[in-house]
Amino acid sequence: MPVFTLLAPLAPAPVVVAPAASRARQNGTTRRHFVVKTKLVMDGKNFGLSCSLGMEDDSLNLSRFLDKLFREWEDRKARGLFHHDISCCETKVLPGERNFVATLIEGRDQKKRPTEFGMNQVLQPFDSGKFNFTKVRPEEVIFRFCETDKDSAQYFGGAPDTISASSSAILINVSPIGYCHVLLTPKIQDCLPQRIDEESFLIAMYIARETRNPFFRVGYNSLGGFATINHLHFQAYYLKVPYPVEKATTEKLTTLVNGVSISQLVDYPVSGFVFEGGASLEDLSDVVAKVCIFLQENNRPFNVLISESGNSVFLLPQCYAEKQRLGKASQEFLDMRINPAIWELSGHLVLKRKKDYDEASEPNICRFLVEAALSETEFQELKRCVLDFLTVSDACNLDIDS
Numbered sequence: 001m002p003v004f005t006l007l008a009p010l011a012p013a014p015v016v017v018a019p020a021a022s023r024a025r026q027n028g029t030t031r032r033h034f035v036v037k038t039k040l041v042m043d044g045k046n047f048g049l050s051c052s053l054g055m056e057d058d059s060l061n062l063s064r065f066l067d068k069l070f071r072e073w074e075d076r077k078a079r080g081l082f083h084h085d086i087s088c089c090e091t092k093v094l095p096g097e098r099n100f101v102a103t104l105i106e107g108r109d110q111k112k113r114p115t116e117f118g119m120n121q122v123l124q125p126f127d128s129g130k131f132n133f134t135k136v137r138p139e140e141v142i143f144r145f146c147e148t149d150k151d152s153a154q155y156f157g158g159a160p161d162t163i164s165a166s167s168s169a170i171l172i173n174v175s176p177i178g179y180c181h182v183l184l185t186p187k188i189q190d191c192l193p194q195r196i197d198e199e200s201f202l203i204a205m206y207i208a209r210e211t212r213n214p215f216f217r218v219g220y221n222s223l224g225g226f227a228t229i230n231h232l233h234f235q236a237y238y239l240k241v242p243y244p245v246e247k248a249t250t251e252k253l254t255t256l257v258n259g260v261s262i263s264q265l266v267d268y269p270v271s272g273f274v275f276e277g278g279a280s281l282e283d284l285s286d287v288v289a290k291v292c293i294f295l296q297e298n299n300r301p302f303n304v305l306i307s308e309s310g311n312s313v314f315l316l317p318q319c320y321a322e323k324q325r326l327g328k329a330s331q332e333f334l335d336m337r338i339n340p341a342i343w344e345l346s347g348h349l350v351l352k353r354k355k356d357y358d359e360a361s362e363p364n365i366c367r368f369l370v371e372a373a374l375s376e377t378e379f380q381e382l383k384r385c386v387l388d389f390l391t392v393s394d395a396c397n398l399d400i401d402s
Contacts, residue, residue: 029251029266063212069170070238072142073180076172081139086176096362098244101348103177104357119321122224122296126193132231133185136171142182143170168203177343177350178237184218185233192232194223196292196304198285204234205285208310215240217307219342222292224301224321226341235342244347245314246307250274254387258283262390264383265314269369270345271379272316273386281310287390288313294389300382303342316345317382320372333368340372 062070076082090104118124126132144167169188173181184207186192186200201220208218218236221227250263253273260278265271273291278284288304292315295302301321305314320340323329336356338344349365351357374382 029249030263063210065210066213066216069142069182069211070180073172073182076139076142079139081137081172081174083175086179086181090357093241094360094362094365098247098347098362098366099241100244100360100362100365101239101241102357102360102365103348103350104352104354105177105350106352106354119224120325122222122299122301123195124193124223124230126191126230128191131229132191133169133171133183133188133229133233134191134231140171140174141169142172144168145170170207173235173237176237178239178348180216181235181237183233183235185231187232194221194227194230194232195296196220196222196289198289198293200232201289201292202282202285204306205281205310205313207234207236208306209281212309213238214242214308216309217243217305217346219306219346220292220304221341222296222302224299225303225318226321226339239348243305243307244268245270245272245305245316245345246312253383254390256287256390258287260284260287262287262387269366270316270318270373271376272314272345273383275313275315276311284310284313288315290393291315291386291390294386298385303345305342305346314346316342317374317379318345318372319374319378323371330371333371336368338368340369345369345372 077085084105086105092102094100094102146167167188168184168186171183171185173183184204186203192200204218204220208216216236216238218234220234223230227233245265245268248268249266251266252261252263255261255277258278260283261276263274263276265274275284275288275291278287292302292304295317300317301319302315302317305316306312307314318340320329324334337352338349344350347365349360349368351360373379
């Protein structure tokens with residue numbers, strides 16, 4: 001199978017994507033209801049995803065991009081490039097109000113690439129001596145892509161396996177936790193460390209929009225937020241159920257001059273921010289990237305979930321690695337070997353022991369997520385700092401525009 005070069009439209013006319021989640025307002029808060037279609041159709045045939053959780057509903061056509069991505073990922077699976085077959089891993093929705101998702105992948109933490117850096121600094125220099133994504137096998141590359149001036153995406157087959165200096169790339173995750181688990185690596189040959197910048201975050205937002213599918217989310221883990229490779233990358237995979245965080249109640253905090261609305265999660269085990277709206281996807285991306293940069297420059301670990309094809313972004317600060325380092329983490333959860341990265345904080349828990357999977361419950365998951373999250377006092381202080389920062393940034397933008 002060829003490695004495709006995807007020339008993605010990184011500056012097209014705005015594409016309107018209908019939000020997948022409707023909102024119902026109660027007492028100043030917004031209850032998020034995920035409205036979804038779940039049965040996939042490819043080439044006129046039902047396309048069953050044995051690792052995802054089916055729900056009876058109408059068919060949902062795949063975008064051209066996602067169709068090609070699924071096919072290429074399936075090809076790599078057929079070649080035996082993964083450490084385990086995710087379709088054979090048990091997955092269940094836990095009973096309760098939130099419907100956390102649990103997946104059993106026994107021994108995944110022993111098979112995946114080890115963390116080769118300290119967890120106490122969010123910003124660390126790139127180290128070419130450590131593993132990085134320039135060292136992956138050529139067959140792990142699914143797409144390479146770069147900017148184009150055209151108004152629609154173009155795909156070219158038969159491209160060579162080498163990655164050019166200007167290319168960004170989509171790679172398989174050889175230790176997948178879900179269907180079509182991939183890595184998005186902006187400007188891979190530039191060897192950028194794991195840190196957000198406006199341009200790279202915008203690439204991730206464009207990829208999310210290109211999928212046009214609410215079940216394919218893009219995630220980011222900072223250093224100290226359980227990223228395991230210090231080479232700039234995002235992750236993404238397909239899971240055919242709403243994440244609990246996507247259904248959580250929110251409370252609006254402010255709306256910026258560019259129309260981006262900022263809310264906070266309410267009554268969810270992890271405190272965090274939700275960004276939506278704006279005159280364009282670029283406006284939304286710019287605001288989220290600025291907050292991420294503010295957090296990483298202040299050494300605050302965080303995780304990001306790009307949801308609803310780029311229409312909503314969840315930003316979740318956390319402190320679990322710091323608790324581990326200080327010996328304040330519960331031994332019960334340390335024994336479970338759960339790393340609370342973005343997928344776990346969003347409500348999809350990967351468990352490594354059959355005992356933990358069999359005994360998984362909503363109360364236990366909530367206790368773990370509360371331990372990983374900032375305390376209420378810590379979050380309120382961080383919220384104040386973030387809103388003050390955005391107020392100053394907004395004022396500067398107004399001065400520049402005037």
